[in-house]
Amino acid sequence: xxxxxxxxxxxxxxxxxxxxxxxxxxxxxxxxxxxxxxxxxxxxxxxxxxxxxxxxxxxxxxxxxxxxxxxxxxxxxxxxxxxxxxxxxxxxxxxxxxxxxxxxxx
Amino acid sequence: xxxxxxxxxxxxxxxxxxxxxxxxxxxxxxxxxxxxxxxxxxxxxxxxxxxxxxxxxxxxxxxxxxxxxxxxxxxxxxxxxxxxxxxxxxxxxxxxxxxxxxxxxxxxxxxxxxxxxxxxxxxxxxxxxxxxxxxxxxxxxxxxxxxxxxxxxxxxxxxxxxxxxxxxxxxxxxxxxxxxxxxxxxxxxxxxxxxxxxxxxxxxxxxxxxxxxxxxxxxxxxxxxxxxxxxxxxxxxxxxxxxxxxxxxxxxxxxxxxxxxxxxxxxxxxxxxxxxxxxxxxxxxxxxxxxxxxxxxxxxxxxxxxxxxxxxxxxxxxxxxxxxxxxxxxxxxxxxxxxxxxxxxxxxxxxxxxxxxxxxxxxxxxxxxxxxxxxxxxxxxxxxxxxxxxxxxxxxxxxxxxxxxxxxxxxxxxxxxxxxxxxxxxxxxxxxxxxxxxxxxxxxxxxxxxxxxxxxxxxxxxxxxxxxxxxxxxxxxxxxxxxxxxxxxxxxxxxxxxxxxxxxxxxxxxxxxxxxxxxxxxxxxxxxxxxxxxxxxxxxxxxxxxxxxxxxxxxxxxxxxxxxxxxxxxxxxxxxxxxxxxxxxxxxxxxxxxxxxxxxxxxxxxxxxxxxxxxxxxxxxxxxxxxxxxxxxxxxxxxxxxxxxxxxxxxxxxxxxxxxxxxxxxxxxxxxxxxxxxxxxxxxxxxxxxxxxxxxxxxxxxxxxxxxxxxxxxxxxxxxxxxxxxxxxxxxxxxxxxxxxxxxxxxxxxxxxxxxxxxxxxxxxxxxxxxxxxxxxxxxxxxxxxxxxxxxxxxxxxxxxxxxxxxxxxxxx
Numbered sequence: 080x081x082x083x084x085x086x087x088x089x090x091x092x093x094x095x096x097x098x099x100x101x102x103x104x105x106x107x108x109x110x111x112x113x114x115x116x117x118x119x120x121x122x123x124x125x126x127x128x129x130x131x132x133x134x135x136x137x138x139x140x141x142x143x144x145x146x147x148x149x150x151x152x153x154x155x156x157x158x159x160x161x162x163x164x165x166x167x168x169x170x171x172x173x174x175x176x177x178x179x180x181x182x183x184x185x
Numbered sequence: 186x187x188x189x190x191x192x193x194x195x196x197x198x199x200x201x202x203x204x205x206x207x208x209x210x211x212x213x214x215x216x217x218x219x220x221x222x223x224x225x226x227x228x229x230x231x232x233x234x235x236x237x238x239x240x241x242x243x244x245x246x247x248x249x250x251x252x253x254x255x256x257x258x259x260x261x262x263x264x265x266x267x268x269x270x271x272x273x274x275x276x277x278x279x280x281x282x283x284x285x286x287x288x289x290x291x292x293x294x295x296x297x298x299x300x301x302x303x304x305x306x307x308x309x310x311x312x313x314x315x316x317x318x319x320x321x322x323x324x325x326x327x328x329x330x331x332x333x334x335x336x337x338x339x340x341x342x343x344x345x346x347x348x349x350x351x352x353x354x355x356x357x358x359x360x361x362x363x364x365x366x367x368x369x370x371x372x373x374x375x376x377x378x379x380x381x382x383x384x385x386x387x388x389x390x391x392x393x394x395x396x397x398x399x400x401x402x403x404x405x406x407x408x409x410x411x412x413x414x415x416x417x418x419x420x421x422x423x424x425x426x427x428x429x430x431x432x433x434x435x436x437x438x439x440x441x442x443x444x445x446x447x448x449x450x451x452x453x454x455x456x457x458x459x460x461x462x463x464x465x466x467x468x469x470x471x472x473x474x475x476x477x478x479x480x481x482x483x484x485x486x487x488x489x490x491x492x493x494x495x496x497x498x499x500x501x502x503x504x505x506x507x508x509x510x511x512x513x514x515x516x517x518x519x520x521x522x523x524x525x526x527x528x529x530x531x532x533x534x535x536x537x538x539x540x541x542x543x544x545x546x547x548x549x550x551x552x553x554x555x556x557x558x559x560x561x562x563x564x565x566x567x568x569x570x571x572x573x574x575x576x577x578x579x580x581x582x583x584x585x586x587x588x589x590x591x592x593x594x595x596x597x598x599x600x601x602x603x604x605x606x607x608x609x610x611x612x613x614x615x616x617x618x619x620x621x622x623x624x625x626x627x628x629x630x631x632x633x634x635x636x637x638x639x640x641x642x643x644x645x646x647x648x649x650x651x652x653x654x655x656x657x658x659x660x661x662x663x664x665x666x667x668x669x670x671x672x673x674x675x676x677x678x679x680x681x682x683x684x685x686x687x688x689x690x691x692x693x694x695x696x697x698x699x700x701x702x703x704x705x706x707x708x709x710x711x712x713x714x715x716x717x718x719x720x721x722x723x724x725x726x727x728x729x730x731x732x733x734x735x736x737x738x739x740x741x742x743x744x745x746x747x748x749x750x751x752x753x754x755x756x757x758x759x760x761x762x763x764x765x766x767x768x769x770x771x772x773x774x775x776x777x778x779x780x781x782x783x784x785x786x787x788x789x790x791x792x793x794x795x796x797x798x799x800x801x802x803x804x805x806x807x808x809x810x811x812x813x814x815x816x817x818x819x820x821x822x823x824x825x826x827x828x829x830x831x832x833x834x835x836x837x838x839x840x841x842x843x844x845x846x847x848x849x850x851x852x853x854x855x856x857x858x859x860x861x862x863x864x865x866x867x868x869x870x871x872x873x874x875x876x877x878x879x880x881x882x883x884x885x886x887x888x889x890x891x892x893x894x895x896x897x898x899x900x901x902x903x904x905x906x907x908x909x910x911x912x913x914x915x916x917x918x919x920x921x922x923x924x925x926x927x928x929x930x931x932x933x934x935x936x937x938x939x940x941x942x943x944x945x946x947x948x949x950x951x952x953x954x955x956x957x958x959x960x961x962x963x964x965x966x967x968x969x970x971x972x973x974x975x976x977x978x979x980x981x982x983x984x985x986x987x988x989x990x991x992x993x994x995x996x997x998x
Contacts, residue, residue, distance in 0.1 A: 087996060088996075089994070089996045090994060090996065093987060094987055094988055094994060095987070095988075096733060096734065096986040096987055097732075097734060098698075098732065098733075098734025098735070099733065099734045099741075099986065101988055101991065101994055102992065102993050102994065103993070103994045103995075103996055104993050104994070104995055104996060105996050109993065116698055116709065116734070130748065131749075131750070132750065133746075133750040133992070136738040136741075136746065136750070137711075137738070138711040138712070138714055138715070138734075138737060138738075139711055139734060140677070140709040140710045140711025140712070140713070140714060141708060141709045141710075141711070143710075143711050144711065145711045145712060147737070147738045147746050148746070148748065148750075149641075150641075150644060150712075152711075162638055162639075162641065
């Protein structure tokens with residue numbers, strides 16, 4: 080983390096159904112936030128590095144995400160590409176006591 | 186959890202493979218693993234030793250697990266340390282250098298060694314082999330043979346089996362004259378019969394190798410080094426070196442000494458566990474299962490998987506039931522395939538045979554009760570892939586026996602894989618070349634599925650999958666691995682479709698997350714979710730617990746995602762029959778939402794393309810038409826021609842039949858999409874013969890029903906299921922066929938693959954003749970599903986999940 084990191088509250092956890100993702104506009108950036116069935120949160124860049132597929136529309140299983148366009152696969156924990164040749168930018172994300180999703184930008 | 190100790194004796198293909206399978210099942214979290222290996226290196230592919238001997242591959246190319254692999258996986262490898270004894274009471278293994286490893290679970294994978302026949306004069310006084318005498322078993326043997334063979338004149342190989350012939354070919358490369366000495370009456374007695382053996386002999390002799398059959402070696406001649414061989418017929422022949430390749434002897438001594446039951450090898454049960462000690466397993470050539478010891482690699486892979494399932498507890502139901510042996514071989518450049526037994530075993534056995542000795546071609550199949558029990562293909566193995574599959578699965582063979590041996594009337598043979606240049610494009614969807622796939626296999630992706638995952642070849646339209654599979658097999662040179670998941674319904678749950686259906690029914694599993702929880706150790710697999718959702722909806726009509734995250738995006742928002750993340754909207758237009766009023770409404774909606782493209786589809790509907798996700802519910806409300814389901818693995822549409830209403834050739838009312846079919850099947854989910862058509866006459870304008878199911882009107886008020894047609898990535902004319910005489914009967918038989926397909930097809934298996942796999946005779950028997958007595962049940966299940974239909978576009982008024990149609994959520998600062 081650098082000192083330019085800012086924390087942004089993007090909305091309540093229930094905005095995202097279990098096992099799915101939603102895209103949020105944070106300033107000029109777009110971030111896809113996912114909520115796994117076990118309740119973990121992950122945030123990554125909104126578009127697939129391959130052909131700009133909307134990652135929030137992907138299929139999520141555990142911490143693996145499959146892009147809806149051409150099935151590139153990513154590990155949401157690290158952003159690493161599991162199938163495909165370019166990984167994702169990840170953002171630190173957590174929920175506060177009030178159930179608000181907080182993404183660390185920068 | 187405290188980790189348990191797993192000790193593996195043997196670091197050959199079986200031992201290392203068993204460990205790989207255990208690691209793949211999360212074994213690193215359960216076990217501290219240590220391994221003993223006689224040879225001072227990692228694990229290498231013993232099958233490819235003959236390539237090292239003949240110089241076509243280097244030593245480094247045949248390593249499967251280099252030493253780094255052991256380090257990376259936290260495995261302690263005692264390389265070059267032979268295990269000396271197993272102390273079962275104190276549960277530890279002693280190494281010959283004094284190493285002690287305690288075990289909770291032990292795997293014996295000691296493999297085998299060269300079998301040495303009773304021949305005199307093998308050794309010198311110091312009991313070492315005479316210089317010039319070799320066995321052919323290890324990398325070290327290979328080096329010594331290569332070293333000695335230089336500048337020698339004549340060599341003999343004792344043993345005319347596969348290994349012996351490969352050794353002979355390897356030796357020839359060193360410029361020595363080679364003879365093969367074989368005790369049996371013909372070569373490769375395990376795989377071939379006498380006529381095939383004779384053809385092979387002639388082909389090999391053409392390569393300049395001498396073959397002596399029915400020749401029993403009595404003694405190795407020479408005082409201080411090999412000078413020749415003496416035979417039981419009183420003759421002698423002069424040789425400078427001799428390689429013994431007469432089969433294998435399992436290394437079971439260490440097991441015998443600690444009291445485990447050993448016949449030819451260590452006796453194991455269906456769990457690959459020794460019959461005496463629940464903590465000791467055996468795998469590979471040192472294991473004897475149901476009276477059989479296998480010396481080939483594919484049974485070993487199957488055993489390793491069962492062992493790993495058992496030892497990790499991943500699948501306590503896993504059992505090994507013996508292996509069916511079918512192999513494709515290349516002996517001295519001569520291609521052959523061997524299936525099961527080379528000779529008939531019973532007078533009921535039917536033999537289909539073809540010989541063309543001049544060309545070196547021989548084909549023989551042994552058939553019992555319509556199924557393949559054995560076979561030999563020599564020279565021309567074009568039909569091997571099909572036959573091996575039919576043999577392995579025990580599928581019934583087509584009546585036309587001739588077609589089993591030859592592709593009659595087929596186009597000229599494709600370019601062989603070997604001849605194909607490296608830059609030839611194999612997968613036309615993802616642009617993957619032969620070179621990329623071969624490179625990937627060389628880097629260790631040795632199953633078709635692993636190679637497809639890594640290169641994405643075959644993951645587009647799928648039509649190149651069989652070529653990719655053949656290419657991977659070819660590139661593996663016989664060491665191809667079968668990914669067990671190819672038999673699973675979905676890759677993330679280790680069960681076939683019938684097993685999965687049974688488990689879901691017995692354990693009352695009605696949601697995708699419950700299936701993962703109970704049947705997959707709680708591990709969710711993203712790619713498996715839509716397939717599970719489809720299946721659960723099929724087996725629990727009306728009761729299925731829908732979880733939206735299990736659906737592909739198209740099924741979450743009831744529209745087809747496009748390349749730019751927008752969607753397409755296709756309203757239902759049954760039978761392709763619309764009205765001015767409906768067209769006006771569609772036009773108004775297209776204008777109101779500034780739809781970038783309006784296009785007629787191939788399924789006789791109207792497509793509004795480029796729609797933002799957020800506009801979907803609004804458009805549906807304005808359209809006030811049901812979903813046309815042009816996005817899902819479901820029933821899509823039923824095309825029709827104008828039939829008797831206007832067409833002067835029409836014989837049957839195809840239009841209203843199509844509309845009735847659509848009312849019956851709309852929204853029906855299925856293993857893959859279903860596209861239907863009805864045609865009013867055999868001119869077939871609506872292409873009903875190349876649809877998943879189609880009805881064609883013929884003279885006399887009758888309808889022909891075709892199933893399993895395709896005209897997409899794959900083109901196939903449907904098979905005639907039956908001829909009926911009413912709309913109601915068409916709907917009943919098509920519906921019953923579809924229900925049977927829904928219950929029995931693999932996920933994403935289109936009807937053309939399903940009908941080919943099951944066979945139209947079987948399908949006709951079940952669907953038309955009710956041979957299994959399930960017709961009434963199939964009809965009833967379909968009725969239940971049909972009754973549960975609800976137009977998904979009604980979610981425009983009541984979204985199913987929060988922000989279901991939001992493409993972007995603003996952040997409130």
